[in-house]
Amino acid sequence: MRDDILCWRVEEACRRAWPAHEESERGDWRLRFNHGLSRRANSANPIRVTGGDIGGVIDWVEMECAARGQRSIFRVPGLIDSDIDRQLAARGYAIEAESNTLYAELFPMPMRRDPDVVILDRPNDAWTKAMGSLQQWNAARLAHYRATIERITMPAGFMALSIGGRIAAMAYGAIHDDIVCLESVVTDSARRRQGHGQRLLGALLAWAIGMGARIACLQVEANNAPALALYRQMGFIRDLYPYRYRVKG
Structure with missing residues (x-):
């Protein structure tokens, strides 16, 4: 059974460990910009179980990204309603990468x-x-x-x-x-x-x-077999939740 409280704590720890240059919030989403260094710090990320006007959030993200000359990217963890993933797909957002969040007790x-x-x-x-x-x-x-x-x-x-x-x-x-x-x-x-x-x-x-x-976590691309093998050897045997990126084509 998934521990959602733990998962959201891990989300916050990962955000702080890879800080963005600029962040702003609207509703249940945080938009991050970091001069294009990585998707994780240049994307919209949920900060809690999401609800409300997702269409308005998508419009806001597209406007802010366009103003900076960047692609619109949503990071979609498996912690939120799958309907959001479907809405992004309907608006032309393609899957660009899938990753896992790994966990180990210390x-x-x-x-x-x-x-x-x-x-x-x-x-x-x-x-x-x-x-x-x-x-x-x-x-x-x-x-x-x-x-x-x-x-x-x-x-x-x-x-x-x-x-x-x-x-x-x-x-x-x-x-x-x-x-x-x-x-x-x-x-x-x-x-x-x-x-x-x-x-x-x-x-x-x-x-x-x-x-x-007392807890260790990391996030790794799902197809990175050598890295996954190393992390499993080091005790990261539990997958907390997956996430994917949706990118505007």
């Missing part, structure tokens, strides 16, 4: 340190540039990413695992309301399937437990 344990994992409470220039290199981002995308993570106001840990003086894996976690949300998990493409992702995430979750987190 249990108190002694804080353990991995000697090869560096943990920062704020991202410095070297950490951000290394993330951009592993992700193979251009300068503009890296600048948008830097601005996004610098807006994080909740307790956060920015991790990097180095092997032989070279960064092998990176990620960060941000904690809200005893929930740690994992973000930007990446392993060097030349060093995958060597256990580096497991080591990094093990250190991240141990840090989160030491910071008082």
